[in-house]
Amino acid sequence: MSDTHEAVVAAARRSYGRLVAYLASRMQDLAGAEDALADAFERALLTWPRDGVPDNPDAWLLTTARRRLLDDVRHARVRREAEPLLILMMDNPAEPADAFPDERLKLLFVCAHPAIDVGVRTPLMLQAVLGLDAATIASAFLVAPVSMGQRLVRAKTKIRAAGIAFEVPGEGDLPARLETVLDAIYAAYGTGWDASGANGRHASLAREAVDLARVLVALMPDQPEALGLLSLMLYCESRREARRDEANRYVPLAKQDVSRWSRTLIGEAGQLLQHAGTMGHIGRYQLEAAIQSVHAQRALTGTTHWDIIARFYGELLRLAPTIGAQVGEAAAVAEWRGAQAGLDRLDAMDADEVQRYQPWWAVRAHLLAATGRVAEARPAYERAMGLAEDAEVRSFLAGRLAALDDTSA
Amino acid sequence: MKYALCFYETADNFAARTSGNAPEYWSAWKAYAGALGDRITGGSALQSPATATTVAVRGGKRQVQDGPYADTKEQLGGFMLIEAANLDEALEWAAKCPAAATGRVEVRPALSTQSM
Incomplete structure (x- = not known):
């Protein structure tokens, strides 16, 4: 029993994204594809222990999901526009279930589509392409599980309702569209x-x-x-x-x-x-x-080679002047040309923007301490501690703060 | 919106308040409150659960019990009322508090007086 269960889990981990991508791109409907597959996985858990794990689990899952979709068509549970596509999919001998094409690229582009709220693109990818559950995604993004579930449902409804196309953008759109895909992947990191x-x-x-x-x-x-x-x-x-x-x-x-x-x-x-x-x-x-x-x-x-790092940051700032790159550059310049040069960069940043940005405070505290401005370094370390989420980073900063008091005493 | 952050701390956390680690324990909290700044609109740290007394009145009879209401592994160590734009922001702040790393933080929207 547990072996079968593991076979289902293994199949899910290995092929979930490909199966979802294939079905969703044919149906132009992500939520519908996921539902059909969830049904197929559930069936696998029921029948594989009895009949044994099929030779080609992916093909079995796909066939089962297709049958369920065909059922939906018969009972008019899918939208009319999808019907011809679905029927085509069921009958198309060019696409046998055991050699279905990899459509995950289309799925990635749909998840990161500009029409999808930027905050839900990454969660959507993690769920649709990797099969992560909403609760896990919610924890990672520090969002209440209920809200994450709602945001995912809303995004999938939008994909269907707005008719977001499951296709790889043409050459003209590709650079901008690829950027949103890359950003969404990086946001997970x-x-x-x-x-x-x-x-x-x-x-x-x-x-x-x-x-x-x-x-x-x-x-x-x-x-x-x-x-x-x-x-x-x-x-x-x-x-x-x-x-x-x-x-x-x-x-x-x-x-x-x-x-x-x-x-x-x-x-x-x-x-x-x-x-x-x-x-x-x-x-x-x-x-x-x-x-x-x-x-x-x-x-x-x-x-x-801090000089090289500082120059790369300079280039990066020209392309993407993010707050992280600005602080990164300041830290690199400080190592290259001295703490004061780094502090000048930090001071030139937008005060409102850095107020809650932990790395800004941590680097600033470090550089103030390095220039002997202990009285100013102390509150900066405290702020960096207060904004840190990682308890070990907080302890590290507390250690630096304590060392500061030792030297000034 | 107003949210209550309720800090549930472990026995080790409570012990740290008066041990050799006390400076580190308190400096983390001080830094946290400092970062929140004037977003904090109320709250207090609480003395240890051992100092708690729980009262109930049942059928006109008073019941007084030594100790906290619930005998759980983590105990209420303090609470803050904070102003946050939405739940996401309140959760951000909850994750940064020192109690989050070892204990738990319960985040609850305050009930506005209009809905009473």
């Missing part, structure tokens, strides 16, 4: 800032984000920014183990033991970035990956 990104609540989704990027790269191998995004995330992942010491305390990037960085991931990230670089189109994600590649160099050379 985290903020990208090393102090909080991929260490906070998003850490639970880091692997899922990498999975999504791998799907995208496999389906669009000639898009340099897709390669750049995967490279960026793999560089960050390569340092996962080194972000905590044996006592599980937070270790900032500069203090990390490079022998604990994953050479395998650094190698793969480097290859992806290099390959992207040959395509002659630089973009935000390639630049962010390039910054991480400079950090990764430390494992080989023992030093960090």
Whole structure:
């Protein structure tokens, strides 16, 4: 019984996204496809223990889902416009159930469509492409499970009602549309800032984000920014183990033991970035990956070329002037040209915008301490602590704060 | 909107208040309240659950019991009333509070007087 149960779970994990994508793109209806598949999985749990796991579980699931849809057509439970498509799908010998095409790319573009609220694009992808349940997604995004469920339902209703097409955008639209897909995948990964990104609540989704990027790269191998995004995330992942010491305390990037960085991931990230670089189109994600590649160099050379990092940040700011990139640049400039130069950059930022941005306060506290402005560093450390979500980051900052008091006493 | 953040803390949390870790415990809370700033409109830290006394009146008879109302692993250690734009924002703040890492934080919208 439990073996069968595992076979169903394995089939779900392996093929869920492909099955949903295939059905949804034929029906032009994501919610309907998910319902039909949920039904098929439920049936699998009932019949596989009795009849054994079929030779081709995916084909079985697809056939079962199709039958359920055909049933819906007969009982007029699907909208009229979808009927001819569905009937075509049932009868089309060109698309046998055991060799159905991979339509996940279309699904990714639908989930990240500009007509879909930006806050629900990532959750939608995680659910439709990877099969994550709403409660897990809600926790990762710190949203009440009920609200997350409602937002997902609303988005799927919109896909159907607005007739959002399940297709890969044409050449003209592609750059802008691809950007929304990349952004949504990256949103699953985290903020990208090393102090909080991929260490906070998003850490639970880091692997899922990498999975999504791998799907995208496999389906669009000639898009340099897709390669750049995967490279960026793999560089960050390569340092996962080194972000905590044996006592599980937070270790900032500069203090990390490079022998604990994953050479395998650094190698793969480097290859992806290099390959992207040959395509002659630089973009935000390639630049962010390039910054991480400079950090990764430390494992080989023992030093960090802050001048190069600062220049990459400068380029990045021209393309995408995000608050994270601004703070990143300030930190890099501080390492390169001295703390005061970094502080000047931080001071030039919009005061309202940084008020609740934890990395700004953490970097500012660090730089104030470095320039001997202890009295100002103290409240900055306190603010950084108060805005930190990770208890280990908070302890780390408390330690810095205590050290400050020791030196000033 | 007004939300109540109710901080449920572990026995270790309560112990930390008076132990050698007290400075770290209190500095985390001080920093948290500082970051919230004037979004806080009320609330208080509470003394340990051992200091609680629970009262009920049943059929005109008073029942007084030593200790907190519910004997759970995590106990109410304090509460804050905060002003937040919506539930998402209130949850953001709840996640940042020191009690979230070891205990639990219950977030509840305040009942406005108009609905009473």
